[in-house]
Amino acid sequence: MLAYGLWDLGGSALKSLLVILGILNTVPILIWLERKICAFIQGRVGPNRVGPFGLLQPLADAIKLAFKEEIIPADADRVLYLLAPFLAFLPSAAAFAFVPFGPEVKSASGELVADLRVAPGSGAGLLLLLATTTLAVYGVAFGGWASNSKYPLMGAVRATAQMISYEIAMGLALVAVIASTGSIDLQQFVADQARPLLGAEFAPPLRWIPNWHVFHQPVAFVLFLIAMFAENNRLPFDLAEAEPELGAGYHTEYTGLKFAMFFMGEYVAMIMMSGLCVTLFLGGWHVPGMPLLEGARGALEPAVSSGAVAAIGVLVFVTKVMLVLCFYMWVRWTLPRFRYDQLMRLGWKMLIPVGLANLFITGVMLVL
């Protein structure tokens, strides 16, 4: 894919615009959803005053934040202090460039018409994506450091240590999946998961089960799931903003829209991680029964039907991501927060050995 012309550039710009608009509009919905789910789990009704079902509540909150006074602490490092909210937000948003939202649209001759990734043909998508998401920790670290205040610093140090620890576990989980797929191209990942379950040829009734990695790499999936929560600083691993200990954590000294930026960055990172989880383990845009659609292609113009399949793929992908996000919230309102030493013990003494063992077993299976 070296021929990256003006046409592709325009397409990418259009796609990135769509994606960014999509994300920015999802965040308020997520905030609303989070409050509603929290309320229902606790036997309350949640926001219901602003707009129907309280749907406009996040908007009201945003307006409130916009009118707050912007405070910069006197001894803050101004440049880093102002940079941090953007650093917390941008990498997660940028990582969406590599997520395959739907299948490739192909013409009758099998020629590629449109790639539903913002960055088309990014063959090393997984690596780029991981590299980009990891940058988000700089926002947290800078925010805590530049505030020149003790609690934010503690929060930032915790967040950094935690992210580094859990990235290893996450990496180990992913290496096992990469080894069994044999590719780091995310589109390839999904295509691999669209096949029938590995080994199902010996048990024909199981052939309808897709080869989603959650089924043939369950240990890696659980590892990834746990690491995912830790990476996003979500409960039960939200040590970086443990209210009883650290005030609000790394963004204690931020007000108004800069705080909103951090807040939004957190949610965007959540969407990002859910997208990654769906792509890597839950079959991406694939859903059982999709081959039927492919079969119906003959009736339509190939490019049109291919486009229709792609559209359905995007819908499936978005639905799956929303479900994973709901799971995030469900877990948040179920589990209490870990203590910091417990968190580190879980990361280093349990997840990493389990990840290594899983990788070893996967390797042995592959060699056999």
Add this chain to the structure above:
Amino acid sequence: MSHSDPHAGHGAEPQHETPPEPGKSLTDRLYLVEIARGLGKTLNHFKDTILGGEATVQFPEKNIYQKDEAERAIGHPNPRLRGEHILVKDEQGREKCVACLLCMSACPALCIYIEPEPAPPEWKDRERHPRVFELDMLRCIYCGYCEEACPCDAIRLTPKLYTPTTSRAERVYDKQRLLDNNPEWQRPQRPKK
């Protein structure tokens, strides 16, 4: 904590395997099983609330004294709650109070003020009645001593909790207001002798 020693029993008793302490069993230490159970629990709560089990009362529109379509109380005010007072009326709509000042003397917060006057001559059953009966709701501690002290069942505490007012003066209830307050609780509380 009644933690029985497993070896304390008689030798003849069958030896039961003691369950491990919380947090020590294999499922507890694996976390994941228990986490799944916890998730199931919260999911149940979620489901119950969605199906109309929320405890919230939509306050300004509704309050805990109202009933819903099925005639169930929306909230659950305890009928024995000690809230705002009423002065009880007799069969002829007069206050039962005979201005004996027992409640006034029993009140530890000194929130009751009574000015007795001779009852009108046509009231054959009593000699005195209160000309002024004032109860300062801001001073009242809702202890219920006045209700206990009253020999005529003339003052009662009812579960009514709040009556918003815009000034302190309005929090001092006069006789008429106490007579009209929370009329549902005017019904006979004790069997007649």
